[in-house]
Amino acid sequence: MTTAPSKLVVAISSRALFDLEDSHRVFVEQGLDAFQAYQLAHEDQPLAPGDAFPLVQKLLRLNEAAGCERVEVILLSRNSSDTGLRVFNSIDHHQLPIVRAAFTSGLSPHRYVAPFGAHLFLSTDEEDVRRALAEGQAAARIMSGAAAGSASLPLRIAFDGDAVLFSDDSERIYQQQGLEAFAENERRSAHEPLAGGPFKGFLAALYQLQQDFGSDDCPIRTALVTARSAPSHERVVRTFRAWNIRLDESLFLGGREKGPFLRAFGADVFFDDQEGHCESAAQHVAAGHVPHGVKNEL
Structure with a gap:
């Protein structure tokens, strides 16, 4: 059966x-x-x-x-x-x-x-x-913001990394010790997969759904849009390998404003833990604030 x-x-x-x-x-x-x-x-x-x-x-x-x-x-x-x-x-x-x-x-x-x-x-x-x-x-x-893009498929969903797809462990180091300590930690831990954040399960379910379709006609596209840049990108890449999950696009922006890149990707929604990033993104695409992690502690 x-x-x-x-x-x-x-x-x-x-x-x-x-x-x-x-x-x-x-x-x-x-x-x-x-x-x-x-x-x-x-x-x-x-x-x-x-x-x-x-x-x-x-x-x-x-x-x-x-x-x-x-x-x-x-x-x-x-x-x-x-x-x-x-x-x-x-x-x-x-x-x-x-x-x-x-x-x-x-x-x-x-x-x-x-x-x-x-x-x-x-x-x-x-x-x-x-x-x-x-x-x-x-x-x-x-969050209220920009009008939706095309009503036709594919569905395009974009995610921030730390405190969304990943835990906020690395973000805590950045907030408490600064950029240099964060970069050194990520370099030292490059082969150690990041712990999963609140959206890991949702991404995994999306990826499983993508497997129902061929690579040429899949009606779902996913993207990581993160402020990370080299050399902290390596740990991210190896984390997705360890999870056996592949994203269609990964944008390592090194602190650049995310909105224009999300618009270029054509995101139907973007999930980020920082409200300011969501407000900026909402000028271009629909945004969902994830009030999780060190940046959202009351």
Whole structure:
């Protein structure tokens, strides 16, 4: 009996998927009762796409390219099932094949990321994202920014290295001891693979999905976009070899601004642990802030 291939599962909040700013403003300014009344009154009015909507569209389009369901998107929402009916009506309106959801009536939905088997959680709520990261899940806060690029495949996803794909061990040396100590540590440890960061599992799942396609027609492209440069690049290359993962492109920028390179790559989303880098990148492409590691310690 043939085992069905595992799915790439992405969990997303309703405010990342759809533009819920009007109703959220009602909640902030007038309270829960007013919010519920507003949602019920507008139940049949479809919501406009949110910041992560184009990315979700492309993720789900991979199923067409694969000829089977290899990607699933799960909705995680702080709405109740009652007020969340507008969200499901909007999913139906936009013809998104999303069938699984959790509505938590105001509580953080991050605790359902693991039970759904999600490889990634996208939200606009930083606290929910931090909680998911603290539990070992890949998670990012989607930031408002540049309009999406081409709606057609391939899907292009770019990652920062330290504190995203890798642990923040080397970044801590840089922050605490400076560039010279960081460079010396990376040179000395060139043959020692870096420990995995919160997005290692998501990258591995993406790479596994890429193996379903030929190298000439793969609808997914991945890139590492890092401030690292020679000689610290060697440890990165050897780390991916040890993980048995290959990225399509690796950009070692040596501190250059990442935005123009991400635009040239055509990234549908870029994940970075530094909020300033995300704000700069968001002028060119969609960006997801990963509040993890030494640069994000409160």
